[in-house]
Amino acid sequence: xxxxxxxxxxxxxxxxxxxxxxxxxxxxxxxxxxxxxxxxxxxxxxxxxxxxxxxxxxxxxxxxxxxxxxxxxxxxxxxxxxxxxxxxxxxxxxxxxxxxxxxxxxxxxxxxxxxxxxxxxxxxxxxxxxxxxxxxxxxxxxxxxxxxxxxxxxxxxxxxxxxxxxxxxxxxxxxxxxxxxxxxxxxxxxxxxxxxxxxxxxxxxxxxxxxxxxxxxxxxxxxxxxxxxxxxxxxxxxxxxxxxxxxxxxxxxxxxxxxxxxxxxxxxxxxxxxxxxxxxxxxxxxxxxxxxxxxxxxxxxxxxxxxx
Amino acid sequence: xxxxxxxxxxxxxxxxxxxxxxxxxxxxxxxxxxxxxxxxxxxxxxxxxxxxxxxxxxxxxxxxxxxxxxxxxxxxxxx
Numbered sequence: 586x587x588x589x590x591x592x593x594x595x596x597x598x599x600x601x602x603x604x605x606x607x608x609x610x611x612x613x614x615x616x617x618x619x620x621x622x623x624x625x626x627x628x629x630x631x632x633x634x635x636x637x638x639x640x641x642x643x644x645x646x647x648x649x650x651x652x653x654x655x656x657x658x659x660x661x662x663x664x665x666x667x668x669x670x671x672x673x674x675x676x677x678x679x680x681x682x683x684x685x686x687x688x689x690x691x692x693x694x695x696x697x698x699x700x701x702x703x704x705x706x707x708x709x710x711x712x713x714x715x716x717x718x719x720x721x722x723x724x725x726x727x728x729x730x731x732x733x734x735x736x737x738x739x740x741x742x743x744x745x746x747x748x749x750x751x752x753x754x755x756x757x758x759x760x761x762x763x764x765x766x767x768x769x770x771x772x773x774x775x776x777x778x779x780x781x782x783x784x785x786x787x788x789x790x791x792x793x794x795x796x797x798x799x800x801x802x803x804x805x806x807x808x809x810x811x812x813x814x815x816x817x818x819x820x821x822x823x824x825x826x827x828x829x830x831x832x833x834x835x836x837x838x839x840x841x842x843x844x845x846x847x848x849x850x851x852x853x854x855x856x857x858x859x860x861x862x863x864x865x866x867x868x869x870x871x872x873x874x875x876x877x878x879x880x881x882x883x884x885x886x887x888x889x890x891x892x893x
Numbered sequence: 894x895x896x897x898x899x900x901x902x903x904x905x906x907x908x909x910x911x912x913x914x915x916x917x918x919x920x921x922x923x924x925x926x927x928x929x930x931x932x933x934x935x936x937x938x939x940x941x942x943x944x945x946x947x948x949x950x951x952x953x954x955x956x957x958x959x960x961x962x963x964x965x966x967x968x969x970x971x972x
Contacts, residue, residue: 837900838915845913852911856895859906859913863897 590640593633602629604644609651611642615762615810616751618642619694623654623686625668631687634786635765635801638808650697654686672697681792688789688797691767698749698762699849705751706858707849712750712761713742715890718817719759721750721869723847726794729824729876732772735800736879737886739780744806745814754854754861757868758813763806765799773798779879818889819844819871830881832872840871896925 590613593601604610605628609620612632621632642648653671657680661667667680670693677696681689699707710723711734720742724730731747738744746761753759768776768785773796776783788798801807819840820832835843844862845851851858876882895906903921905914916924 836902838902838904841899841904842913842915855911856906856908859895859904860897863899863904866899 589643589646592637593639593641594637596641598629598633601633602626605629605632608644609648611644611646611648612636613640613642613810614694614764615746615760617650617698617762618646618648619650619652619697620648621652621654621690623690625654625656625683625686627684627687628654628690631690631786631799635784635799638801638804650694650701652690652693652697654690654693656683670696672701685789685792687786688767688792688794688799691765691799694764695748702751703850703853706754706851706854706861708750708752708844709748709847709849710750711747712745712759712814713737714745714812714814715742717814718890719745719814720818720820720886720889721759721816721844722820722822723750723843724822725847728822729772730822731766731768732775732824732879733822733876733882735766735768735772735776735783736779736883738766738803738806739783740883740886741890742886743809743812744802749849752816752861752865753813754857756813757815757861757865759816760811760813763802763810765801768798768800770795775879776800816865816869819866819869820874821872822874822876824877825875826877828875828877830874830876830878830885832874832885835871835873837866837871840869841866843871894924896921 593612601610605622606624609622610632612619612621651673653674654668657667657669666683668683668686668689669676669680670678670689672693678693708721708723710721711730712719712721713734722730722734734744734747744763745759746763747766748764749762751760773785773788777785784801785798788796790796821843841862844866848858848862874885895908897904898921901918903916903918903924905916905924
């Protein structure tokens with residue numbers, strides 16, 4: 586029997602709030618379905634804003650992850666209220682200030698993929714596809730990865746993920762959960778200016794990462810979320826103000842070590858991961874990429890896609 | 894230990910610790926030779942690498958260096 590799934594936008598705000606407060610909203614993001622429960626208004630508003638094109642499953646259907654956001658049941662709920670993130674009814678982070686409930690949901694969903702997925706090698710990287718070929722962008726926080734990813738997603742590249750690349754070790758293909766892109770601080774206004782069509786939710790201030798806002802992927806990326814891609818490039822980005830865009834080639838060995846450093850479950854998957862990443866490093870072209878201007882960066886990626 | 898070529902280098906995965914090392918081409922070839930042939934036999938090793946007798950001294954030096962991990966570059970040093 587086919588799964589019954591409808592776009593979140595078709596439910597309307599009342600049904601979304603009712604499901605979140607009841608048995609849960611079952612949200613499909615790429616290969617995963619997450620059950621989300623919360624009575625917090627900003628969670629419902631955030632989901633309705635950035636996930637409006639995403640499929641939602643009928644209550645009671647199978648789900649991969651179980652997430653709940655709620656206030657701690659202590660007197661703190663009256664004085665400087667806080668919010669807890671629970672996965673499978675277990676609190677996994679320290680509580681945050683109540684107004685950070687929505688970004689905490691996004692971080693919690695990232696945690697679920699990084700901690701619970703073992704059937705794929707999970708890389709901390711962005712990935713985008715063009716013409717069936719994928720570019721992987723592994724990088725630590727603060728490197729300009731998400732800004733670059735958001736700009737590419739609005740300039741001819743299909744977004745696979747901003748955060749968690751899923752590598753199929755048997756097929757060698759990559760996919761992603763096609764979740765919203767997390768933008769921080771000055772990147773929020775940079776992307777608003779660079780991609781006027783981008784849909785961003787209301788910024789949340791004073792988080793551990795500063796001010797954060799989430800950008801919805803373009804609708805075409807959401808609709809093609811089930812399509813895998815062949816990795817063709819692994820590019821390690823680094824934003825440096827005022828620096829001309831430049832690619833510096835990495836050897837396959839240097840590519841391999843960079844990928845290992847950005848893998849969540851490399852040790853758990855052992856020799857399969859070693860040979861999988863080793864093979865990937867030999868098949869792709871790999872570069873370090875420094876950039877200080879998004880227009881220049883778009884030109885570099887255009888030339889890569891064109892084979893120049 | 895799992896070994897695989899990686900471009901011009903070799904990568905070694907230590908199954909006990911889960912660590913991965915990048916090896917110089919020569920170190921990789923020596924380790925592969927050891928894996929295939931068991932105990933270290935200098936003549937056999939030299940033969941495996943297709944080196945002539947004149948290179949035996951260099952080979953000995955490389956082996957000594959290998960014993961002190963000088964040829965094995967920790968991946969953190971490559972970043």
